[in-house]
Amino acid sequence: MxxxxxxxxxxxxxxxxxxxxxxxxxxxxxxxxxxxxxxxxxxxxxxxxxxxxxxxxxxxxxxxxxxxxxxxxxxxxxxxxxxxxxxxAAAPASNTYNIHATNVQVGNHNAQHITASFQTLVSDIDKSSSSAAEKQEAKSRLLRVLESPAVVAVLGGAAGGLIKLLGQ
Missing domain, CATH: 2.30.110.10 (Electron Transport, Fmn-binding Protein; Chain A)
Structure with a gap:
């Protein structure tokens, strides 16, 4: 056959x-x-x-x-x-909204909030009184989290931007 x-x-x-x-x-x-x-x-x-x-x-x-x-x-x-x-499911219809406000997040299942949180975390690590080696170790651990297939599946393209943020 x-x-x-x-x-x-x-x-x-x-x-x-x-x-x-x-x-x-x-x-x-x-x-x-x-x-x-x-x-x-x-x-x-x-x-x-x-x-x-x-x-x-x-x-x-x-x-x-x-x-x-x-x-x-x-x-x-x-x-x-x-x-x-x-x-x-099928892609949702595209909608247009006019919003006049601050601190607004718009999107379907986006990772914008997670990205902002990681940016804040990396910034806080850089500003901390920890040694350079401790800061690098903390960023290295964050990078390992971002390399997980399960995390990449959730974050999609945002994972690549976060990896760049970590300086890798």
């Missing part, structure tokens, strides 16, 4: 910068996906996007990527291990 004909689902790859590529043929239903397309570029931490009915998508974080040069009648392929799926 031709394995490539079993790949009837379309998948898209979203990299860490939010750039999407695809579609690539695979078969969803198992935490390990197979891609026979040798042009696919996918790395750990990227997302595999599965299109669902009703303008919904299911996002799977890439946990592991392996390449096989093939064996006998099995052609070269990539095996991609994915994590648990996160289902997202």
């Amino acid at each position: 031709d394995l490539q004909r079993m790949m009837t689902d379309d998948a898209f790859v979203e990299d860490g910068a939010g750039q999407s590529s695809g579609p690539y043929k695979t078969k969803f239903g198992d935490p390990t996906l197979v891609f026979y397309d040798q042009d696919i570029v996918v790395n750990e931490g990227d997302f595999i996007i599965q299109k669902l009915p009703g303008d919904r998508t299911r996002r799977h974080r890439v946990v592991d990527v392996q390449h096989s040069s093939g064996l006998g009648s099995i052609p070269p392929h990539f095996t991609v291990k994915i994590g648990a799926a996160v289902t997202a």
Whole structure:
């Protein structure tokens, strides 16, 4: 049986910068996906996007990527291990609001407050009476928090800005 004909689902790859590529043929239903397309570029931490009915998508974080040069009648392929799926609703309609006030935060599920808190924390560390080594250790620990895949999944692009803030 031709394995490539079993790949009837379309998948898209979203990299860490939010750039999407695809579609690539695979078969969803198992935490390990197979891609026979040798042009696919996918790395750990990227997302595999599965299109669902009703303008919904299911996002799977890439946990592991392996390449096989093939064996006998099995052609070269990539095996991609994915994590648990996160289902997202259709994008909300864009609304315009005119607000005349201070200390206002606007956005759907944004990380602006977390970013501001980290900026304040880093500033307070820099202003503290701690030694330079202690300050560097504190910032290093914050950086390790930002490198966690779970934290990156929540913060999205804000994590990159916070890493720059820490001087890394």
